[in-house]
Amino acid sequence: AQTVTQSQPEMSVQEAETVTLSCTYDTSENNYYLFWYKQPPSRQMILVIRQEAYKQQNATENRFSVNFQKAAKSFSLKISDSQLGDTAMYFCAFMGPGAEKLVFGKGTKLTVNP
């Protein structure tokens, strides 16, 4: 079974600085998808960024980018120019090729300080 591990329960960063959230996963599959979701205090889950395993190029969405290391099974999220509105829980998630279900990590609570 696939597992997703986020080793940082909590992190903090100063506004305008850069922070990296870690995620590792375990799978025997070759094709799969990885996601980062954001859950602000409003509790709504919001898709931040996704990466297809067959793509070597790291995904980027504005201030959010990933460092995808397939061999190491690592998928970290970098947030540049952190903003107060980035304060939230961040969840890494994995989906196998069968698209049966999304497996989530336990989350990292990020606080952006003014």
Next chain:
Amino acid sequence: DTAVSQTPKYLVTQMGNDKSIKCEQNLGHDTMYWYKQDSKKFLKIMFSYNNKELIINETVPNRFSPKSPDKAHLNLHINSLELGDSAVYFCASSPGWGSWEKLFFGSGTQLSVL
């Protein structure tokens, strides 16, 4: 307009009661889901329906019964509530089965069983 709406947002009830949580999506999606987020923020899928047909049932106690009267609605009924059922329950939808990159979550229902 809210894409995925759940009611109620908060639900406090006594052990042994029966309660329902309603979910509606106005996105025209074919697939809907129920997720449970426990006190440690761990998010796990419970059920998935595609075109009103049950696709995923993740070893959830049979006290939990989802009902999908049409593609736009997926309600969750819980019988004989137990303390361990206390959690935040999220409804979600996606355009079709496997469209995880277009997964929209509701804002959650916080269930507290006393």
